[in-house]
Amino acid sequence: MAEGGDIEGLLREEADRPEAAPGVAAADAAALAVAMDAARYDPELARKAGDYLDQQHTLVKLQVKHFDEEHRLGIAAAKRKRFADRIRNTIAAGVLLILGMVLLGFLWMTMDAMRSRQVVVEPFEVAPGLAVRDVSGRIVASRVLDELIRLQAATRSSTEKARLTNGWDGEIKIEVPQTGLSVGEISQILRDRFGHDVRIAGDLVETPAPGLALTVRGTGFVPKTFSGGATDLVKLIRDAAEYIYGQSRPALWAGYLAGNGRYAEAIAFAI
Numbered sequence: 001m002a003e004g005g006d007i008e009g010l011l012r013e014e015a016d017r018p019e020a021a022p023g024v025a026a027a028d029a030a031a032l033a034v035a036m037d038a039a040r041y042d043p044e045l046a047r048k049a050g051d052y053l054d055q056q057h058t059l060v061k062l063q064v065k066h067f068d069e070e071h072r073l074g075i076a077a078a079k080r081k082r083f084a085d086r087i088r089n090t091i092a093a094g095v096l097l098i099l100g101m102v103l104l105g106f107l108w109m110t111m112d113a114m115r116s117r118q119v120v121v122e123p124f125e126v127a128p129g130l131a132v133r134d135v136s137g138r139i140v141a142s143r144v145l146d147e148l149i150r151l152q153a154a155t156r157s158s159t160e161k162a163r164l165t166n167g168w169d170g171e172i173k174i175e176v177p178q179t180g181l182s183v184g185e186i187s188q189i190l191r192d193r194f195g196h197d198v199r200i201a202g203d204l205v206e207t208p209a210p211g212l213a214l215t216v217r218g219t220g221f222v223p224k225t226f227s228g229g230a231t232d233l234v235k236l237i238r239d240a241a242e243y244i245y246g247q248s249r250p251a252l253w254a255g256y257l258a259g260n261g262r263y264a265e266a267i268a269f270a271i
Contacts, residue, residue: 147241157255221247
């Protein structure tokens with residue numbers, strides 16, 4: 001009989017045996033078997049054994065419940081981690097995609113700038129209080145551009161013709177964060193750095209005569225002023241456009257002069 005004659009003593013005695021140390025579960029099973037056999041002849045021991053079994057049953061139920069709860073919590077934690085990993089991967093992929101698009105856009109703008117050979121007419125400066133009414137800097141620039149387009153259209157030549165455009169239409173205004181520059185301004189910087197554009201600007205002022213003086217200046221050629229009367233604005237614009245055309249596209253200008261029978265001017269220009 002175990003110490004104290006009760007079920008706890010039996011279990012403790014069996015569990016304390018050195019040979020039982022490697023297998024606690026086996027010791028518990030053996031002690032329980034001995035106790036159950038002894039309980040057949042001892043009502044008190046049978047009651048204690050029953051109490052013990054009830055406690056073990058309750059303990060097992062608690063362990064099972066605890067295991068199920070831990071299992072559910074583990075599954076929920078795994079799902080949250082998987083969801084967080086997906087979000088993190090999606091964000092990382094989105095950031096990489098945006099950076100890739102920005103890089104491709106920058107490379108495209110750089111390549112476009114390197115190939116650019118435009119003649120770009122910027123708005124002219126017009127003196128305040130000018131005698132000519134309803135004339136602004138954009139109007140003067142637009143008329144100069146119109147005249148350049150007319151000259152190029154009238155030129156018969158195998159030389160590649162220039163792309164003529166103004167400097168204010170189609171400008172992209174989207175600002176790039178932390179730079180203070182718009183996409184259009186960045187594109188312009190790249191064109192100025194790598195491109196071959198000819199940019200035209202100028203001013204229109206009133207002379208003491210009274211009259212008008214139209215000055216044009218552009219990339220790579222000397223500024224020139226054309227003067228005339230107060231009603232000679234159309235002629236001044238035409239003369240200025242011819243000068244710009246000759247300076248920005250010499251081969252085309254020579255072809256235009258020859259094609260329009262202005263041989264003396266073509267020879268003088270060639271010399």
